[in-house]
Amino acid sequence: EDAEKSGYDHYMLKEIHEQPSSLRQCLRGRIDELEGTVDLPELEAIDHDGPIQFVACGTSYHAALFGAERLRTSGVDAHAFLASEYASDRVPVDEDTLVVGVTQSGETADTLRALREADRAGATTLAVTNTVASSAARECDHTLYIRAGPEIGVAATKTFASQQLALALLAFELGDEPTRGELEALRDIPGQVQTVLETTDARAVAETFVDADAYFFVGRGYHYPVALEGALKMKEITYRHAEGFAAGELKHGPLALVTERTPVFAVVTGDGETARKTIGNVKEVEARDAPVVAITDGTSDVARYADHVLEIPAVDDLGASVLANVQLQLVAYWVANLLGRSIDKPRNLAKSVTVE
Ligand code: G6P
Numbered sequence: 001e002d003a004e005k006s007g008y009d010h011y012m013l014k015e016i017h018e019q020p021s022s023l024r025q026c027l028r029g030r031i032d033e034l035e036g037t038v039d040l041p042e043l044e045a046i047d048h049d050g051p052i053q054f055v056a057c058g059t060s061y062h063a064a065l066f067g068a069e070r071l072r073t074s075g076v077d078a079h080a081f082l083a084s085e086y087a088s089d090r091v092p093v094d095e096d097t098l099v100v101g102v103t104q105s106g107e108t109a110d111t112l113r114a115l116r117e118a119d120r121a122g123a124t125t126l127a128v129t130n131t132v133a134s135s136a137a138r139e140c141d142h143t144l145y146i147r148a149g150p151e152i153g154v155a156a157t158k159t160f161a162s163q164q165l166a167l168a169l170l171a172f173e174l175g176d177e178p179t180r181g182e183l184e185a186l187r188d189i190p191g192q193v194q195t196v197l198e199t200t201d202a203r204a205v206a207e208t209f210v211d212a213d214a215y216f217f218v219g220r221g222y223h224y225p226v227a228l229e230g231a232l233k234m235k236e237i238t239y240r241h242a243e244g245f246a247a248g249e250l251k252h253g254p255l256a257l258v259t260e261r262t263p264v265f266a267v268v269t270g271d272g273e274t275a276r277k278t279i280g281n282v283k284e285v286e287a288r289d290a291p292v293v294a295i296t297d298g299t300s301d302v303a304r305y306a307d308h309v310l311e312i313p314a315v316d317d318l319g320a321s322v323l324a325n326v327q328l329q330l331v332a333y334w335v336a337n338l339l340g341r342s343i344d345k346p347r348n349l350a351k352s353v354t355v356e
Helices: 011-017 019-027 058-073 109-120 135-139 158-174 180-199 202-209 223-238 247-252 273-287 317-338
Strands: 052-056 078-082 098-103 124-129 142-145 215-219 242-246 264-268 292-296 308-311
Touching: 011 019, 011 317, 019 158, 019 180, 052 058, 052 109, 058 078, 058 098, 058 158, 058 223, 098 109, 098 158, 109 124, 109 135, 124 135, 124 158, 135 142, 142 158, 158 180, 158 317, 180 317, 202 308, 202 317, 215 223, 215 247, 215 273, 215 317, 223 242, 223 264, 223 317, 242 247, 247 273, 264 273, 264 317, 273 292, 292 317, 308 317
Parallel strands: 052 078, 052 098, 098 124, 124 142, 215 242, 215 264, 264 292, 292 308
Antiparallel strands: none
């Protein structure tokens, strides 16, 4: 087993460090920069211009939120649903709908159930999965593989990043054609993840806050799913209280929880409207004496209001959400490591949940 961890103490850390290569694998042969096109032959048969619904659980749901938002920027009617709530939400679905199941394992019972219901209603189904010949891949009309390679750690890391990139590719296939700049931006993400891995201060931040009462994560737009995922990673492997919020929702309740013992991790990139608004929220928590950790590319002045900065390369918001998430994976990993937790096999959790 030690040999399989390639010198890392845990599979999770190994898998975090595999992200540059797993992301390259996700993109390989799928971007034609000369032609300026995305090439996904497995999706060519999908002729769809109706609504798109994503169904997923856990980390994959956070990727689904990201994918739906990405498609909406191309004007596509796309929404993400928790697979376990899909039926009771009474989501309208018919033969004009494309239902996309995002599932690393391809075996999650809630997600399979939602996909089967969609199929019964006449929808076209697509599995976005890591697992060849999984139930989702076999049952859906179409399959897009994220090609992340096997993930052993129960807490999903590299598969989330690969889901993000696969869904960005999907958006070019189903939404607007990519520009050359957008294709270059996608191609550059693996190398930028490598930069984050080589320069991160996540371990020092984890050491500073290992005794915190709770950990809060905030973001807007593409960074909202990252806030949710940062909190989920922290809960899963540290057993500490962690919550992710849309930054604008802080003032509608969560602010009551904020103290000098609850660090707030804020993802702020670029210096546009989204960043400005989140910086406003950062000031609100700073005024309540909460320590602020900014995950930022340094283009705004958020560092002025932060106690710690986790820096990422300056890229567009889509790429930044991949990079910011890597920083948060590492913070969760190091807090769990300092607490001596069972990182690869957290208590009460399973890699794949095959009951509803
Ligand atoms: C379990 C795992 C999570 C995962 C979720 C969905 O709860 O512990 O890490 O995100 O299932 O799994 P899936 O295979 O459908 O992506």
